[in-house]
Amino acid sequence: MTPGELPVAVSELRAALGPTGVLAPGDPAAGFVRDERGLLPARPAAVLRPRSTAEVAAAITICARHRVPVVPFAGGTGLVGGAIPLGEESQLVLSVRGLDRIRNVDPADFALTAESGCVLADVQRAAEDVGLLFPLRLASEGSARLGGAIGTNAGGSNVLRYGMLRDLVLGLEAVLPDGRIWHGLRSLRKDNSGYDLKQLLIGSEGTLGVVTAATVRLVPRPRHQAVALLALPQSTVLTALFALARECFEDRLTALELIGRTGMDLLITQLPDMKDPFARPHPWYLLVEATTTRDGAGLAAQLESFLAEAIRLELAADAVPALDRPQARALWGLREALPEAEKRAGGAVKHDVSVPLGAIAAFIADVERELAAAFPGVRVNAFGHVGDGNVHVNVLTGFERAHTVSALVFRVVAGYGGSISAEHGIGVLKRDSLTVTREPLELELLRTVKTALDPLGIMNPGKLLAVSASSAE
Ligand SMILES: Cc1cc2nc3c(=O)[nH]c(=O)nc-3n(C[C@H](O)[C@H](O)[C@H](O)COP(=O)(O)OP(=O)(O)OC[C@H]3O[C@@H](n4cnc5c(N)ncnc54)[C@H](O)[C@@H]3O)c2cc1C
Structure with missing residues (x-):
């Protein structure tokens, strides 16, 4: 982009999107463009607000003509x-x-088509x-x-059963970086x-275009849920517990979520409404959830036999099954409140890493040991979607140490053949x-695609x- 081209582009964008379609920097209506974690300043040259795929295409065409960089922004969470x-x-x-319309819900095809500005909870409600x-x-x-x-490619707490968005998206509509629209809204399974x-x-x-709409896969809605929180004697039982849970619940298993001692202490001390459901402290906890569409009695029996077997094999020291929906919500509440408890304790240097399933316990022990040696006294809150090999290794320390803390965590991750990002990107x-976990050839191919x-x-x-040297300025 040459100097002077940005104002020309902005005035063309105003003509294309209308006066309310382009917000000037500092306009209070543009205040939603901010960094969720408050780490990065957000200073856009302007905020574009197209209302249709055609308007997105018109805007990107103008940006391409003037070589003006564009950052797609959705919820900002x-x-x-990435969106700053x-x-x-x-x-x-x-x-x-x-772009916030649910375009079509087709129960016969188990598919729903929605625009990319739809809030996820609204897509869930439409289903x-x-x-x-x-x-x-x-x-x-x-x-x-x-x-x-x-x-x-967001994941979350149902990935164990239903996969990440890569598994849920059937088709896409997107505006490509030159402004052309790709009409790929198919619902084919094969x-x-x-x-x-x-x-x-x-x-x-x-980095490759703006998604304007997607067709996603729907599934039958489970009507019965079995939830329990297990207290573990040590983290080394995790692999055997995963195997037992899979065997007992088969494909009804939806979530295996880890909470550590640090996490439980944070919950109790930072959030007045939270209570430790056990009479005495334990080093680790595993939240287990299974769901089914019809056979509620069978599911309850599966949970009972899973818990009895886990305690008999000394994989669990104690267990609290949820007897009804409010109790299930309360157990999930512990897991879901961990980020808030951490925030109230002053925040953390966060990592959302993954390692192979069988290596989870060894990885957690190694990373905790190395962090304790390098940063004496530091508290580590390890938790997350461990059934998918995904652990949040959150280190309760100031952001000024982020670089050295993350370098250590990523080095341990690489030693286990893991990934530095399981879901946040x-x-x-x-x-x-x-470069710590992806080899030069992979990075070269990613650049070629870009x-x-x-x-x-x-x-x-x-x-x-x-940004590579050959990119437009
Ligand atoms: C409390 C909390 C819990 C979270 N839990 C999880 C979790 O369990 N699993 C998980 O995966 N993530 C989680 N996240 C991270 C985040 O919520 C997800 O990544 C979410 O999907 C981001 O959606 P968004 O609309 O806020 O995207 P934004 O933050 O607006 O954008 C994210 C990225 O996508 C790009 N983008 C935005 N819109 C488009 C578009 N239309 N086309 C192309 N690119 C686009 C942006 O440029 C940016 O790079 C969590 C975040 C918070 C705050």
Whole structure:
């Protein structure tokens, strides 16, 4: 972009999107563009508010003509700075919040088509209205939007049974970096006709185009739920407990969530409403959930036999089964309140890493030991979706130590063949650590894809991959 081109582009965008379609920097209505974690300043050159796919296409066409960088923005709940413009007022933010229509719900096809600005909770409600379930479940579902969730390939606490968004998206509609619209809203379960373009866009963090709508998979809505919190004698029992849970519940198993001693202490001390459900403290806890559509009595019997077997094999020291929905909600409440408890305790350097399932316990022990040796006295809150090999290794220390703390955590992750991001993505905060777990050839191929789809380098530059010398200025 040459100097002077940005104002020309902004005035063309005003003509294309109308006076309320472009917000100037500092406009109070643009206040929603902020970093969820408060770590990065957000200074967009302007905020674009298209209301349709055609308007997104018109806006991107203008940005491409003037080589103006654009940052797609949806709910703004991303935790790695992916939706935050970099630099001083030189990048535009394109909010998809105006694209908020549920276009179609087709119970016969177990499919729903929604625009990318729909809040996830609204997509869930639209599925429920026809007696089905959209199974993406996140603590941020009341504010995160479909486009952002697709941009980050979001997961959550139902991944064990239903998979991540890569498994739930059947088709996409997107505006490509040159402004053309790709009409890929198919609902086919089987399509073996070449490269899968939608999978390139899912998890691409706004670097390959703007998703404007998606067709997602729905499933039968479970009507019965079995939930229990197990107190574990030590973390080494996790692998055997996973195997037992899979054997007892088979494909009804929906969640295996870990809470540690540090986490339980944070909950009790920081949140007055939270109570430890056990009479004495334990080093680790595992939340187990299984669901079914019809056989409630059978599911309750499965839970009973799972808990009895876990205690007989000394994989659990104690267990609290939920006897009704409010009790199940209260147990889930412990798990879901962990980020808030952590925040009230002063925050943490956060990691959402993954390792192979069988290595979870050894990884947690290693990373805790290495952190204790390098940062004596530091508290580590390890928790999360361990049934998917995903652990949040959150280190309760000031952000000034983030670089050294994260370097240590990622080095241990790499030693286990793991990933530095299981679900939040790379954004800008983890971009320079990508080389720890992805080899040079992989990074070269990612760059090749980026350059092929976005030769001008205008889509969310500096996110996921560092801006290359050949990108447009
Ligand atoms: C309390 C809390 C709990 C969370 N729990 C989970 C969890 O369990 N699992 C999980 O995976 N994540 C979790 N997250 C992270 C976050 O909520 C998810 O990544 C969410 O899906 C982001 O959606 P969003 O609409 O807020 O996206 P944004 O933050 O707006 O954007 C995220 C990324 O997607 C890009 N993007 C936005 N819209 C589009 C579009 N239309 N097309 C292309 N790219 C786009 C942005 O440029 C950015 O790179 C959590 C966050 C919070 C605050």
